[in-house]
Amino acid sequence: MSDTNSRSWSTRRDDKLRRVRAVEAHADGKVLRTAEMVAALEAVLVSGDRVALEGDNQKQADFLSRSLAKVSPEKVRDLHMLISSISRPEQIDVFETGVAKKIDFAYAGPQSLRVAQLLEDGALEVGAIHTYVELYARMFVDLTPRVALVAAEKADRRGNLYTGANTEDTPTIVEATAFGGGIVIAQANEIVDELPRVDIPGDWVDFVVKADRPAAIEPLFTRDPRLITEQHILMAMLAIRGVYERHGVVSLNHGIGFNTAAIELLLPTYAERLGLKGKIARHWTLNPHPTLIPAIESGWVDSVHCFGGEVGMEAYIAARSDVFFTGRDGSLRSNRVLCQLAGQYAVDMFIGATLQIDGDANSSTVTTGRLAGFGGAPNMGHDPGGRRHASHAWLDLKTDPSPTARGKKLVVQMAETFQSGGVPTFVEELDAVGVGQAAGMPIAPVMIYGDDVSHVVTEEGVAYLYLAADEDERRAALAAVAGVSPIGLRHDPRRTDDLRAKGLVAYPEDLGVDPTEASRSLLAARTIEDLVEWSGGLYAPPAKFRSF
Amino acid sequence: MSVPALMSRTSFVELNARERARALLDVGSFRELLGPFDRIESPWLARQNIVPQADDGVVVARGTIGGVAAVVIAIEGAFQGGSTGEVSGAKIAGALELAAKDAEAGKPIRPVLVFETGGVRLQEANLGLAAMADVHAAVVALRAHVPVVGVIAGMIGCFGGMGITAGLVSRLIVTKQARLGLNGPEVIEQNAGVEELDSRDRPLIWSLTGGEQRHAVGLADDLVADDADALADAVRAAFDRGAPAEHASERIAFWRARLDRLPAAPEGMALRKLWTGDRP
Incomplete structure (x- = not known):
């Protein structure tokens, strides 16, 4: 008991102050000298530190990650990296040199092959593969970063940051680190005297540094309408009539892909002719998809809250501040975690595409040989059991008349029955099962669990899985829209009429859609150009x- | 283009060769010669494990334009990049030669070439090259009697030997999406290196070879929006205008003088500044 009096209760703060003093030699006030970045990192980092390196699917703290890759493994070893999306080669190089040892991440798209290889070689240890929201949530529980390396567009000399349209994850990482007794270092494209607005207060930031070149940002959410096929359009028509109109879906999130881009582009034409304007698709949690512009211009859209920005949309968003969340300066303010939260609890529908679906409607974008992870799709693509407020669409999916039963969020999967090259989308077993076993994961990396999926839309029709009385009926309804894929071939055509009569399956003619x-x-x-x-x-x- | 116009137009770029020919001809007048059911296809492709196409990627259609007998020769960019092989080349040259015969006999004829091609089909090498010479000769023979109108809409553009054909026509109509050149950007990058030309730098490529640029410097005559009706109108207007007093490709001294004034860094804007208003 006497330990309580003798031990220090501020070791983290004391250690932070010691490290900040060690770095001050490389800084003028809070501004680190660009050329001394590697030395500054060697001064601030201690072997074994947990380090959050900002990198999501759009914005990358690439000056800091390139600097980290130059840190000497003689001085710093065995870092535990927290990277939401592994996108750049140098984020992985540090595992080859021994500077880093362990990683917790959510997505590894472009680097997924290398991650799998290093894991096999034992050069990299995976804590867990998370979804975005889980990884950020754990930063406030048992994965609080000791050091955070983040990216801003502009900074001032007092450490205030302007993150603008691509605010994304930065406030969350900085909050967890700054208030968890850690050290925050931000790279900025410019150090200025006056910021357009303050997105993160300087009080939370220990050092800023001017990057050698602007942070890399990917235009990830732009879909060229030229590549939308008539099959995409048919599926979009089925979705609009069979899901949006049927359930009166007012608030929603769209995944990335040509299927949902087609829906966005049919709102001012097809859906308008159906008289649905004002009745569906008014409130969005969505990145600023360029394909939403015609719907916005036609007055369909009341509000859009964004996870991140999108390259090229800045001036348009600034001119449409009634629709987008913008600062006093006019530019977009995005926030990935809050948008994810809104997408889980406040919207009535998630609709997105996938690469593989099994007979129970489990789906995954993981394919053999790649350890890509989850990103944010599972955060959006599930029915949150903690929701309590009711809406028309949510109640419309309530099938149990019991007074203690709850409504349901629509989780809609859209997929053509075959991918390009004749590869079936509907399969007996997801590739994710084998990939998970090979990587020693405790559970298979399923992207969206079948029991969360309420609807599946294919070019054949719509399966209303939430109406199924039991597992058998659910599988039959799914197989009825799975075409001639291995799952579709299981389907007993004699049962179709029964399923159609019960409303579990709708083909185009049942929905008034003319293919x-x-x-x-x-x-x-x-x-x-349009x-x-x-x-x-x-x-x-x-x-x-x-x-x- | 205004938003209502955007919504109501038919995009010409998106049409296939057959639909393009139909769109340029007077309504209901389209009649195809040597169509896919005649199965005149390349004898060379199957030997190289390439599936041939029953029209070899060229649509020849008779009909009327502005009520006058016409022939539209449209190249299908979706088949082998619109490349000219033995059969497709013969279809083009043959159609032009028949048109010349009509014109010589005093019969009215309005010939239109719709380009969407990277040039000679490499798999048919010399036969494609020989066909290209026939096409060039046929255009020159025909234009002595009646105007020959060319259209480049995009997305492939018009390159290689067909780039020369486009230079020979009486009037060339382009869209903003069109590209016109001799060597395509990928070929230049492959031969001269990415420092010379980065073929993936799309704004750069269009600033050099794009329809707007080619029109601004006088290498194309009309710049028209990607709208099937607008292009059909432009084609009709080109015939109503009649043959030019002198074809652009005959004005050798004019072009030579331009080349003599070529700036050190001949990028798009510099050429536009130098050559705009300096029309052939």
């Missing part, structure tokens, strides 16, 4: 999407 009408002329914009026209010239597409 011959599914043509590209229904799209409100057929090219990136989107520029719709935006009145405000949308500035990235170079790789230009064809004029």
